[in-house]
Amino acid sequence: MAEALDKKRHPGGWGRNGVPSKGGAGFLLTGLVRCGRPLAGGDQCGTAMYGHSSSTSHVYRCRLSLDGGCGGVSRQGPPVDDLITQYALAALHQQGPFGTFPAIPWPDRHALETAKQRQAALQAEWYAGEISDLEYFSRLAQAETEIKQLVIEQQAWQVRHHPAAYEHVDVRAGWEALELPERREILLSLLDSVIILPGTKGSHRFEPAAVVPVWHHTARRLTTT
Numbered sequence: 591m592a593e594a595l596d597k598k599r600h601p602g603g604w605g606r607n608g609v610p611s612k613g614g615a616g617f618l619l620t621g622l623v624r625c626g627r628p629l630a631g632g633d634q635c636g637t638a639m640y641g642h643s644s645s646t647s648h649v650y651r652c653r654l655s656l657d658g659g660c661g662g663v664s665r666q667g668p669p670v671d672d673l674i675t676q677y678a679l680a681a682l683h684q685q686g687p688f689g690t691f692p693a694i695p696w697p698d699r700h701a702l703e704t705a706k707q708r709q710a711a712l713q714a715e716w717y718a719g720e721i722s723d724l725e726y727f728s729r730l731a732q733a734e735t736e737i738k739q740l741v742i743e744q745q746a747w748q749v750r751h752h753p754a755a756y757e758h759v760d761v762r763a764g765w766e767a768l769e770l771p772e773r774r775e776i777l778l779s780l781l782d783s784v785i786i787l788p789g790t791k792g793s794h795r796f797e798p799a800a801v802v803p804v805w806h807h808t809a810r811r812l813t814t815t
């Protein structure tokens with residue numbers, strides 16, 4: 591799960607602070623929204639839609655046929671984001687007595703592991719007499735500072751993300767306090783995808799029924815029957 595998220599995060603993905611990077615991967619439902627346009631033969635298009643900045647906010651669009659999509663469905667982003675957020679908050683509320691969020695692993699745990707390994711390697715070099723005392727102690731101080739820093743970050747993360755941290759706040763307030771990447775992690779943990787069906791022709795009204803959340807448990811049930 592965390593690995594899958596890391597893969598999504600880096601190449602052309604969203605930054606740590608949730609600022610959309612080039613390519614528009616930084617919207618709430620990027621990677622989740624799929625085109626639900628029926629094709630000849632009864633299948634759905636199913637292409638992952640992409641988020642596109644518009645003059646007022648953003649739009650989710652099916653890819654052009656050159657890019658594997660049907661190019662036939664697009665939807666204003668904000669009402670879709672709001673609707674899915676409402677569904678997700680309702681699901682989270684049902685999950686636990688206090689609407690607890692699933693625990694999110696600290697993203698920098700690999701960096702801490704590496705820093706500890708470097709410190710151990712440095713010690714081994716010193717024992718073996720490969721580096722001078724002076725070099726050892728200056729590099730050791732550096733390594734220790736780095737480890738201390740990472741441990742502080744890890745503790746801060748755990749306090750912020752431990753489910754118990756949400757016991758006394760309602761789900762909505764907990765959600766409001768999260769940054770975009772954290773919201774996306776929670777949605778990705780709950781949802782397999784969000785299918786956007788074509789709207790009524792000529793209508794510009796938002797149609798909630800044309801936005802279909804596919805929860806992970808539903809996806810599993812469908813694949814086993």
Ligand SMILES: [Zn+2]
Binds near residue numbers: 625652661662
């Ligand atoms: Zn399509």
